[in-house]
Amino acid sequence: MSLYQEKDRQYFSWARTELINLVEGRDNIILEIGCGEGETGLELKKQGKAKEVVGIELVPKAAAEAAKKLDKVISGDIEKIDLPFPEEYFDYIIAGDVLEHLYDPWECLKKLRKYLKPGGWVVASIPNIAHWRVLKDLILKDKWEYVQAGTLDRTHLRFFTKKGIKELFVRSGFEVIHLSKVPSARVAARLVDKLTLRMLERFLAFQYLVCARKYASH
DSSP: OHHHHTSOGGGTSOOOHHHHTTOOSSSEEEEEETOTTSHHHHHHHHTTSEEEEEEEESSHHHHHHHTTTSSEEEESOTTTOOOSSOTTOEEEEEEETOGGGOSOHHHHHHHHHTTEEEEEEEEEEEEBTTOHHHHHHHHHHOOOOOBSSSTTBTTOOOOBOHHHHHHHHHHTTEEEEEEEEESOHHHHTTTSOHHHHHHHHHHHOSEEEEEEEEOSOO
């Protein structure tokens, strides 16, 4: 917990536009894991994409701020708490830069799955450990240095590549429908030609955005 409390407030207090854009429809019931101070959920409600947003937040101070904006906020560790909601309650579960912080993200996704409606969605962002900056430092400098925020955040417990992200969701009972990289191909294409881009795509992605749908029979 202390490592999270050392983080700058900005870490908890901004709306994740790239995740909001992946939520379709209106008046959804949404659970956000790692809701920070509630800015993402608040924006979802402002846009009419959510009629109810429930937040889970590990850091009590951030959870207290989120409680002023969202319908309900639970302060605690998602891997340790039982959610006070019926099964098949939520349309979406959002996990922005959360799964890499968990001891067992596979089991956590399996646990959360029952709270999604049939055909419900998980929207997530996950850092790419195969990003070229990480590999460059490791190969050329023998350097693997944890930092306050970023791919090698000190609070990260799990590390994923594109393939690993797909396997994470499939093993947990989800079908990956959308998987895109940050930065986008349009940005990376300025640096390399299209053929090289296809070959190096997995090294250019700083992070991946995921939309995964709950399997109907799993």
